[in-house]
Amino acid sequence: MSEIKIKKVESKKDLMEFIKLPWKIYKNDPYWVPPLIYDKKKILDKKKNPFFEHADMDMFLAEKNGELVGRIAAIKNDLHNQYHNDKVGFFGFFECINDQQVANKLFDTAKEWLKSKGLNAMRGPANPSSNDEYGMLIEGFDDEPRLLMPYNPRYYLDLCENYGFKKAKDLYAYKIEYNKIITSEKLKRVAELARERSKIKITQLDMKNFKNELEKVKYVYNKAWAPNWGFVPMTEKEIDALAKDLKPLVEPSLVLFGEIDNKLVGFSLVMLDYNQIFKSMNGKLFPFGFIKLFTQRKKITWARILTLGIIPEYQKRGLDAVFYWEIVERASKLGIHLGEASWILEDNDMMNRGAQVMNAELYKKYRIYEIPI
Structure with a gap:
C-alpha cells in the first residue's frame, strides 16, 4: 500500500520544493502561466511580506512513495477575524496530483493546524488573502489567466467537493x-x-x-x-x-x-x-x-x-x-x-x-x- 507523508516546510530546500511543485502539476497544461519564483519567495517570506505582521502561516508538502505530490498552506489572518468578528482560518497555495487521498491528507493537515489555533472554519483558497490571488477556477479552463488571477486544473473541484467543502461565494470575471x-x-x-x-x-x-x-x-x-x-x-x-x-x-x-x-x-x-x-x-x-x-x-x-x-x-x-x-x-x-x-x-x-x-x-x-x- 502506498504511503502518504506530510512534512512541514522548514528549510530553504523545502521552500524551493514548495514553490517549484506547480511545474510538475502543470507540466502539460497549455494554459498555465508559470509564476515568477522571485515573487513567490517574497510573498511567502514572513520577514519581508507585511501581511505576516497580522497573520501566521505554515506550509506543508505531501510525499507519496518518496515523491512530492502536493502542497498546502494553513493561514490564520488575525486582521480578517478582527474585522469580521469571526474565527475563520484559510487554506492557500494548494496544488495536488489527481489523487483524493493525497488531497484529503493535505486538507486534514491544514484543518488540524487551524483547529489548534482556535478557529472554527476553513475557507479558501487564499494565497494568502483576499487581497492577493483568491479563489479556485470553476469555469473558463480554456484560457490563460490574466495578471494576478489564479488558475488550476478542473479536477481540483472534485478534490475539494469530495472532501466536503461547500461553496461560500463565487467570484466573476468579465x-x-x-x-x-x-x-x-x-x-x-x-x-x-x-x-x-x-x-x-x-x-x-x-x-x-x-x-x-x-x-x-x-x-x-x-x-x-x-x-x-x-x-x-x-x-x-x-x-x-x-x-x-x-x-x-x-x-x-x-x-x-x-x-x-x-x-x-x-x-x-x-x-x-x-x-x-x-x-x-x-x-x-x-x-x-x-x-x-x-x-x-x-x-x-x-x-x-x-x-x-x-x-x-x-x-x-x-x-x-x-x-x-x-x-x-x-x-x-x-x-x-x-x-x-x-x-x-x-x-x-x-x-x-x-x-x-x-x-x-x-x-x-x-x-x-x-x-x-
Whole structure:
C-alpha cells in the first residue's frame, strides 16, 4: 500500500520544493502561466511580506512513495477575524496530483493546524488573502489567466467537493471587448450624464508624485471596498509593498482618480496583462526576463481592471460608467482592445450590472470554498 507523508516546510530546500511543485502539476497544461519564483519567495517570506505582521502561516508538502505530490498552506489572518468578528482560518497555495487521498491528507493537515489555533472554519483558497490571488477556477479552463488571477486544473473541484467543502461565494470575471463597448449606447449615455451632473474630473497617475498619489489610493481603497463580503482592509505597509512591486509595470494612463469639487471620490487600477510575457519567462526574472518585460510590452493585447472603487456616499450615481468609458478609450490608444474586469462578487449587483451595460461577457468563475472545523 502506498504511503502518504506530510512534512512541514522548514528549510530553504523545502521552500524551493514548495514553490517549484506547480511545474510538475502543470507540466502539460497549455494554459498555465508559470509564476515568477522571485515573487513567490517574497510573498511567502514572513520577514519581508507585511501581511505576516497580522497573520501566521505554515506550509506543508505531501510525499507519496518518496515523491512530492502536493502542497498546502494553513493561514490564520488575525486582521480578517478582527474585522469580521469571526474565527475563520484559510487554506492557500494548494496544488495536488489527481489523487483524493493525497488531497484529503493535505486538507486534514491544514484543518488540524487551524483547529489548534482556535478557529472554527476553513475557507479558501487564499494565497494568502483576499487581497492577493483568491479563489479556485470553476469555469473558463480554456484560457490563460490574466495578471494576478489564479488558475488550476478542473479536477481540483472534485478534490475539494469530495472532501466536503461547500461553496461560500463565487467570484466573476468579465471579458471586455472594445468593439462591443463602444456600441453600448446605454454606457455612453450614463457616462455622459454622470459626467455632466457630477462635474467629475478624471486624472491619471502622476509618476513624479508617486508617494502622494499612493496616499490617495489608500484613502479610497479601504473606504470603497469595506462593505464587501470577505473584505480585509490592507495595512499601509501592505499597500506600500504592493505599490513597490507594481510600480515598474504600471501604465500611468490606466491608473485613474476621480474628483468632485476637489474631493477624491473614486479610483481605478488597470494593469497590462504581463502574464503574456511571464509565460515565456518560465519563472525566471533574471538575467534576461527583466529585459523582456520592457522589450515585449508592446506585444501585450489584454489589460485587467484590478480595482474600480467609488466611495460609498458617491455610489449609484453612474460614476463607475465614467471610469469604464475612460479606461476603454485610454486602453484603445495603447492598442489594447481586450480587457478583463475581475474579480467581482457574484452578489455585487452594482458592479455586475455595470459589466452588463458594457456588453461584457461573463467568461470565468472562481469559487471560495468553506468547511466547518
